[in-house]
Amino acid sequence: MSSRILTALVAVVLLSLPAGAQTKLDRNEIINSLTGLPxxxxxxxxxxxxxxALDNIAQYPGDNATTALPLAAQLAKLRQFNVEIVFDFDSATIRPESYETIGLMADALHHPYLLQYRFLVIGHTDAKGDRKYNLELSQKRADSIRxxxxxxxxxxxxxxxxVGLGExxxxxxxxxxAQVNRRVQLINIGE
Structure with a gap:
């Protein structure tokens, strides 16, 4: 099975998770999704x-983000993995049930196939609340995971x-x- 098909299947599984469920995955899924040259x-x-993200908020003010970031197309082309990490409400404190997932991410990052690469850890929120606040919270959460x-x-x-991108x-x-908007991306940006 090609890694692109595997990535698509993982995305479908992640999208179909019930609200509040901790993502179940394995190290090989992460490795397959991230392996390859950006x-x-x-x-x-x-x-x-x-x-x-800051420019987008300033240029298109309002309650919800209405325009994609200029780099969105480039991000979509990069090898990546999306995962749910559970935090305390309105906090950057990682819930204990998410440490297994973070451990699997770390196992993948220690794999010889991925040791030569650098990665972005990107935090995302849903659109509840103020956009600038969501941007700051997502940055704190991305920092916590890193x-x-x-x-x-x-x-x-x-x-x-x-990097925190908020909403x-x-x-x-x-x-x-939607809950699916609250996620963490791990993106391979090369050597």
């Missing part, structure tokens, strides 16, 4: 994504950049309040 010249950096990966699971911090890149724009 698109050449993709131009995606943590700093650029942060700036585009910190757990680097401290608890000993992933080299030089390989991970944390600026909804997975399901038709239902901006």
């Amino acid at each position: 698109a050449a010249g993709h131009g995606v950096t943590a700093a650029l994504l942060r700036q585009q 910190d757990a990966l680097t401290t608890t699971f000993r992933v080299d911090p030089a390989r991970l950049d944390a 600026e890149q909804l997975r399901d724009p038709a239902d901006p309040y």
